[in-house]
Amino acid sequence: MPRPIEALIHLDALQHNLGIARTCAPDAQVWSVVKANAYGHGLVRAFEGLRSTDGFALLDIEEAKRLRELDWRGPILLLEGIFEQRDLEWCSRLGLWHVVHNDQQVDWIAQHKTEWPHRVFLKMNTGMNRLGFRPHAFRNAWARLSALPQVEEVSLITHFSDADSPKGIAEQVAIFHQHTADLSGERSLCNSAATLRHAQDPAVRGDWVRPGVMLYGGVPDYPEHDADHWGLQPGMTLRSRLIGIQHLQAGDCVGYGSRFTAPGPMRIGVVACGYADGYPRHAPDGTPVLVDGARCRLVGRVSMDMLIVDLDAAPEAQLGSEVTLWGHGPQRDGAPTRLDIDEVAHACGTISYELMCALAQRVPVTVLDPQAA
Ligand SMILES: *Cc1c(COP(=O)(O)O)cnc(C)c1O
Numbered sequence: 001m002p003r004p005i006e007a008l009i010h011l012d013a014l015q016h017n018l019g020i021a022r023t024c025a026p027d028a029q030v031w032s033v034v035k036a037n038a039y040g041h042g043l044v045r046a047f048e049g050l051r052s053t054d055g056f057a058l059l060d061i062e063e064a065k066r067l068r069e070l071d072w073r074g075p076i077l078l079l080e081g082i083f084e085q086r087d088l089e090w091c092s093r094l095g096l097w098h099v100v101h102n103d104q105q106v107d108w109i110a111q112h113k114t115e116w117p118h119r120v121f122l123k124m125n126t127g128m129n130r131l132g133f134r135p136h137a138f139r140n141a142w143a144r145l146s147a148l149p150q151v152e153e154v155s156l157i158t159h160f161s162d163a164d165s166p167k168g169i170a171e172q173v174a175i176f177h178q179h180t181a182d183l184s185g186e187r188s189l190c191n192s193a194a195t196l197r198h199a200q201d202p203a204v205r206g207d208w209v210r211p212g213v214m215l216y217g218g219v220p221d222y223p224e225h226d227a228d229h230w231g232l233q234p235g236m237t238l239r240s241r242l243i244g245i246q247h248l249q250a251g252d253c254v255g256y257g258s259r260f261t262a263p264g265p266m267r268i269g270v271v272a273c274g275y276a277d278g279y280p281r282h283a284p285d286g287t288p289v290l291v292d293g294a295r296c297r298l299v300g301r302v303s304m305d306m307l308i309v310d311l312d313a314a315p316e317a318q319l320g321s322e323v324t325l326w327g328h329g330p331q332r333d334g335a336p337t338r339l340d341i342d343e344v345a346h347a348c349g350t351i352s353y354e355l356m357c358a359l360a361q362r363v364p365v366t367v368l369d370p371q372a373a
Pocket of ligand 1: 210
């Protein structure tokens with residue numbers, strides 16, 4: 001028998017979450033963001049769950065090739081644009097749309113020989129100060145691109161730094177509108193947080209939204225809101241089993257560095273899951289873990305292949321009991337159980353994005369596709 005850890009990918013959840021994005025941004029088209037191997041879910045798997053999208057947004061030409069091999073003929077957008085001039089050959093060949101965020105990319109396009117003019121998304125830096133043209137330089141870049149025979153259509157794009165927080169997006173939206181009011185072209189502004197929180201406003205929604213983490217059931221503004229609040233479902237379950245049980249006395253310690261000391265007699269379970277599987281090593285004592293669907297707490301340092309849980313809340317747990325690190329757990333007392341990845345991430349001082357993306361290569365993945373069943 002293989003080591004009992006596995007990840008489940010819930011294709012129906014991806015599809016459901018895409019539906020939530022559509023509901024939040026009626027009439028807008030959706031770029032499903034599948035960068036970083038679809039946030040750890042697997043590009044090909046995510047493609048199956050998200051094929052009713054309007055387009056896929058990603059970073060690497062290799063990933064774009066993959067989608068074309070799967071016979072995806074719809075739009076594909078390179079979110080960071082091209083990295084060298086030769087990349088334009090692939091954009092022409094595969095029909096890729098690409099973000100243009102600096103003058104060098106414009107120069108490269110101007111020198112590119114192609115029979116098929118490109119669709120480009122010209123990016124404005126409205127305050128995040130990552131990629132994009134400054135507002136005062138935007139019009140000039142737009143005019144230059146629009147005049148190129150290599151360019152079929154120029155769309156306008158920006159990215160929010162604070163869509164998930166109280167600072168909000170008003171300032172960035174105002175800058176974007178102020179400098180694009182009389183420019184033609186489709187607009188794209190919203191990541192997941194902005195799609196969920198602000199896309200009701202047509203001026204913010206634009207023509208295309210770009211949800212990423214929400215498609216996988218991650219909540220961008222946790223803990224202000226949780227998955228239930230937004231109606232999102234987990235795209236991934238990480239689960240394993242108990243492979244050891246220990247009975248401790250007061251003063252006994254647990255794991256490397258003896259980080260946890262038993263205050264009294266207790267039963268602990270050893271789970272076949274560690275940081276080499278993608279579970280965060282810095283998870284503190286008390287991080288929630290489900291055992292047989294009961295909420296237990298992690299104790300002691302996470303090691304490479306194992307972690308340890310206090311079984312106080314799961315007295316019937318035994319060797320082989322099912323352990324849910326995040327996602328859907330087994331039924332308990334006749335009811336379904338769930339541990340949101342955001343809750344685990346929050347306990348570990350990080351965000352669900354990082355946990356999803358860190359799922360390790362060695363974890364076997366099973367795709368659950370209720371429609372194929
Ligand atoms: C990653 C990314 C997104 C998606 O962000 P989420 O917070 O995961 O929704 C959208 N737009 C751009 C430019 C990105 O890089």
